[in-house]
Amino acid sequence: MNAIKNVKIVKGGKILEESVFLYEGDRIVGFSKEIPHGAKITDGGGLYLSAGLIDQHIHGYEGEDTMTHSPEGMAKKLPQNGVTAFLPTTMTQEAEEISAAFGRIREGMKAKSGARILGAHMEGPFIHPAKKGAQNEEYILPPQEKIVEDVVRLVTYAPEQDQDQSFAKAMKERGVILSVGHTTATYAQAKAAYEGGAQSTTHFFNAMPPLHHRDAGVIGAALEGDAYIELIADTIHVAPHLFPILTRLKKERICLITDCMEAGGLPDGRYALGGQPVVVKDRAARLLDGTLAGSVLRLNEGVRNMARFGEVSLPEALMMATENPARLLGLSEMGCLKEGNLADFILLDEECRIYATFIGGECVYQQ
Secondary structure: OEEEEOOEEEEOOEEOOOOEEEEEOOEEEEEEOOOOOOOEEEEOOOOEEEEOEEEEEEOEEOOEEOOOOOOHHHHHHHHHHOEEEEEEEEOOOOHHHHHHHHHHHHHHOOOOOOOEEOOEEEEOOOOOHHHOOOOOHHHOOOOOHHHOOOOEEEEEEOHHHOOOOHHHHHHHHHOOEEEEOOOOOOHHHHHHHHHOOOOEEOOOOOOOOOOOOOOOHHHHHHHHOOOOEEEEOOOOOOOHHHHHHHHHHHHHHEEEEOOEOOOOOOOOEEEEEOOEEEEEEOOEEEEOOOOEOOEOOOHHHHHHHHHHHOOOOHHHHHHOOOHHHHHHHOOOOOOOOOOOOEOOEEEEOOOOOEEEEEEOOEEEEEO
């Protein structure tokens, strides 16, 4: 048995009284105030010990892009940011290109090293042209079940493009999670979508109508119900003074994401996203017309920003990148430190600097 002593163990948005973390093989054994006899001991140096971070919306990192590369490259690099599981995210492209990306993701899921590849997040092409953001309008399509392959775990769609809700019904029957995004939906349309099975909201505030006092739109419908909301907490996509409002209303339904593209972890310069040229300057990634094009955010930085500006503790901010996305995605064995769960965990400090990342009980990154 392995014991990590002298750590602040984070679970359920709080720090446990116990300071010894126990695991054996690829599973968590539990927590203790004392070190069991015969355990192999590691001193955690007073660091926080949390479940590994889960990024359900990420397009690329350090020169890799889901639309052009195997996600295995990202899987090996993301643990340095505390990410132990992720959904490689596709873009609005030709159906054949999306299918090819699904094939690479399917193969990548068999890999035994790096962050766990959980399946695909399909962002587009089932979106509204008026809210396409950095997606390519040429390839936008009405919702079609046949394009959604077995590897897809989460689909972003514009519900107003699915007027009879036949697509939503089909996805619900298949167990695919629906996320409302890149949409012009009214409050009534969004509310009907959530009541019809949509569970999430893609990069909240972005690529949707602003909150209006006579039609609250997607924002109002999502805030009043049980829907989860993705948040890019880079302080660029959403102003940080809104973070406390969101945490007061949706703390257990916020899923911190990066929406990171291939420039993540790299210097400012010219890059690409979904085949479109992107310029990165001062931490912001934009198309040539100025449209925000994903981000260069690291997920541990998003957690830090939420703790800094969201009027929540670091353990509460960590919950938004661990337990909340795990609950949304139905990941019963990860995202939370509890007996019997997978030993996917991280050691980090108050500033969310990652000191070590463990996946299945194996240290895959150490500072």
